[in-house]
Amino acid sequence: xxxxxxxxxxxxxxxxxxxxxxxxxxxxxxxxSSILPPGCRQISPIALPPEALVPAAYATLISDVPGxxxxxxVAVALPEDQNQNGLxxxxxxxxxxxxxxxxxxxxxVEGMKFRGWKIKDLKSIAIxxxxxxxxxxxxxxxxxxx
Amino acid sequence: xxxxxxxxxxxxxxxxxxxxxxxxxxxxxxxxSSILPPGCRQISPIALPPEALVPAAYATLISDVPGxxxxxxVAVALPEDQNQNGLxxxxxxxxxxxxxxxxxxxxxVEGMKFRGWKIKDLKSIAIxxxxxxxxxxxxxxxxxxx
Amino acid sequence: xxxxxxxxxxxxxxxxxxxxxxxxxxxxxxxxSSILPPGCRQISPIALPPEALVPAAYATLISDVPGxxxxxxVAVALPEDQNQNGLxxxxxxxxxxxxxxxxxxxxxVEGMKFRGWKIKDLKSIAIxxxxxxxxxxxxxxxxxxx
Numbered sequence: 203x204x205x206x207x208x209x210x211x212x213x214x215x216x217x218x219x220x221x222x223x224x225x226x227x228x229x230x231x232x233x234x235s236s237i238l239p240p241g242c243r244q245i246s247p248i249a250l251p252p253e254a255l256v257p258a259a260y261a262t263l264i265s266d267v268p269g270x271x272x273x274x275x276v277a278v279a280l281p282e283d284q285n286q287n288g289l290x291x292x293x294x295x296x297x298x299x300x301x302x303x304x305x306x307x308x309x310x311v312e313g314m315k316f317r318g319w320k321i322k323d324l325k326s327i328a329i330x331x332x333x334x335x336x337x338x339x340x341x342x343x344x345x346x347x348x
Numbered sequence: 349x350x351x352x353x354x355x356x357x358x359x360x361x362x363x364x365x366x367x368x369x370x371x372x373x374x375x376x377x378x379x380x381s382s383i384l385p386p387g388c389r390q391i392s393p394i395a396l397p398p399e400a401l402v403p404a405a406y407a408t409l410i411s412d413v414p415g416x417x418x419x420x421x422v423a424v425a426l427p428e429d430q431n432q433n434g435l436x437x438x439x440x441x442x443x444x445x446x447x448x449x450x451x452x453x454x455x456x457v458e459g460m461k462f463r464g465w466k467i468k469d470l471k472s473i474a475i476x477x478x479x480x481x482x483x484x485x486x487x488x489x490x491x492x493x494x
Numbered sequence: 495x496x497x498x499x500x501x502x503x504x505x506x507x508x509x510x511x512x513x514x515x516x517x518x519x520x521x522x523x524x525x526x527s528s529i530l531p532p533g534c535r536q537i538s539p540i541a542l543p544p545e546a547l548v549p550a551a552y553a554t555l556i557s558d559v560p561g562x563x564x565x566x567x568v569a570v571a572l573p574e575d576q577n578q579n580g581l582x583x584x585x586x587x588x589x590x591x592x593x594x595x596x597x598x599x600x601x602x603v604e605g606m607k608f609r610g611w612k613i614k615d616l617k618s619i620a621i622x623x624x625x626x627x628x629x630x631x632x633x634x635x636x637x638x639x640x
Contacts, residue, residue: 210604210608211600211601211604212585212597212601212604214528214583214584214585214601215583215601215604215605215608218528218581218583218605218608219608221527222608222609227609228529228578228579228609229529229579230526230527230528230529230531230549231526231527232524232525232526232527232549233525252529252531252532252578252579253531253532253533253579255526255549
C-alpha cells in the first residue's frame with residue numbers, strides 16, 4: 203500500500219510526480235478493479251522493475267486550484283475465510299485526509315457486508331495535499347508476485 | 349456475456365454491486381478495448397477464480413438521481429471470415445434497455461461495415477435499472493481461456 | 495509510435511476508427527501508465543495479432559462539434575543511462591498539431607527533469623483532425639515484444 207502527492211507542469215506530470223513519490227513512478231501500472239486475491243500478504247514497498255506491467259487499484263485526484271486541499275485513500279478488507287478474496291476500495295475528494303480515509307474504510311466495510319462476508323482485518327492508507335499550481339494525490343494497492 | 353445492476357453506499361460500491369450481480373465481482377477485471385479474438389466461443393457464465401486478472405470490455409453507468417432509469421449494453425459482431433476478429437461495442441445511457449441495446453447493436457454493425465467485413469452473427473446483452481439512491485448498471489464481455 | 499483519426503457513428507465508433515487508422519484497431523489494447531521499459535527500441539508499425547492483449551500509453555480526444563479541430567500527441571524521452579527506463583507522455587486538446595506536439599514534448603522533458611535524469615533522445619508523434627460530425631484523434635506508444 204502506497205501513497206504520494208506532487209505538483210507538476212501539467213495534470214499528467216502531477217500524476218507522474220505522485221506515482222514517483224509513492225515509489226511506483228518508474229514502472230507501468232495497469233488499473234484493475236478492486237479485488238485482493240486470496241493468500242496475499244502485505245509487504246513493505248519495494249522497488250518494482252522498470253520492465254514490469256503491474257496491476258494496481260488506485261484512487262487519484264488532480265486539481266488546478268491553488269490552495270485547494272485534496273486527499274486520496276485506499277482500504278483493504280481481509281475476509282475471515284481465507285479461501286475468499288479481500289476487497290479493495292478507493293476514494294478521492296476535496297477535503298482532509300481523515301475524512302477521506304474514514305470514508306474509504308466505510309466503503310470497504312459496506313462492500314464486505316454486501317457480500318455477507320465477515321472482516322478479519324481492515325487496513326488503509328491515505329494522503330492529503332495542498333495544491334500549489336497543478337497537483338495530484340494518489341493512493342494505491344499494488345499487487346506483486348515473487 | 350454478463351450484466352448486472354445494483355444500488356450501493358457510494359458510486360464505487362454501486363459499481364462493485366453491479367459487478368457482483370453480473371457474476372464477476374470477486375475477480376480483478378482489466379478494461380481492454382473492444383476486440384473479440386478469433387476462435388472464441390460463447391460459454392455460459394462461470395465462476396472466475398479470485399486470483400485471476402481477467403480482461404473485459406464493458407459499458408457502465410452510475411447515477412445518483414433517485415428514480416432515474418439507466419441502461420448499459422454490449423454487442424458482439426462475429427465475422428464471416430473465421431480468421432478475422434470479432435468486434436465488441438459498449439454503450440450506456442439514461443433510458444430503457446430496448447433503446448440502449450438497439451443502439452449498441454447498431455454500433456457493432458457500423459464498426460464491421462467500417463472494416464468492410466461481413467457479419468455472421470450478432471449477439472447482445474443489456475440491462476436496465478431504476479436508481480434508488482446511488483446505482484450502477486454494467487454489461488460486459490469477459491474473455492476467459494482454459 | 496502510431497496515430498490515427500476518424501469520424502464515426504458514435505463516439506466509440508470514432509475511437510474505433512482512430513485505432514484502425516493508427517493500425518491497432520484489430521487487437522485488444524490495455525491502457526498502461528507512461529513508462530518505457532529499458533532496452534526497448536523503436537520499430538516500424540507492424541500488424542498485431544488479433545488474439546493479443548497489447549499494453550499501450552495513449553492520448554485520445556473525442557468531439558461532436560462539427561468543424562472543431564482537435565489534436566493528440568505522445569512523446570518518448572529516452573534516458574542517457576541505458577539501465578533506466580524512458581518516459582512516455584500523452585496530451586490531447588482542441589487546437590493544431592504543432593501546439594499539442596510541442597506541449598507533449600515539454601511534458602516529457604519536465605518529467606525527466608523531475609527525475610533528475612538526462613535525456614538522450616526525444617521522439618514524438620501527433621495528429622490533428624477536423625471534426626465532421628463525431629470524430630476522434632489518437633496517438634499511442636504501443637509495447638510489443640518478440
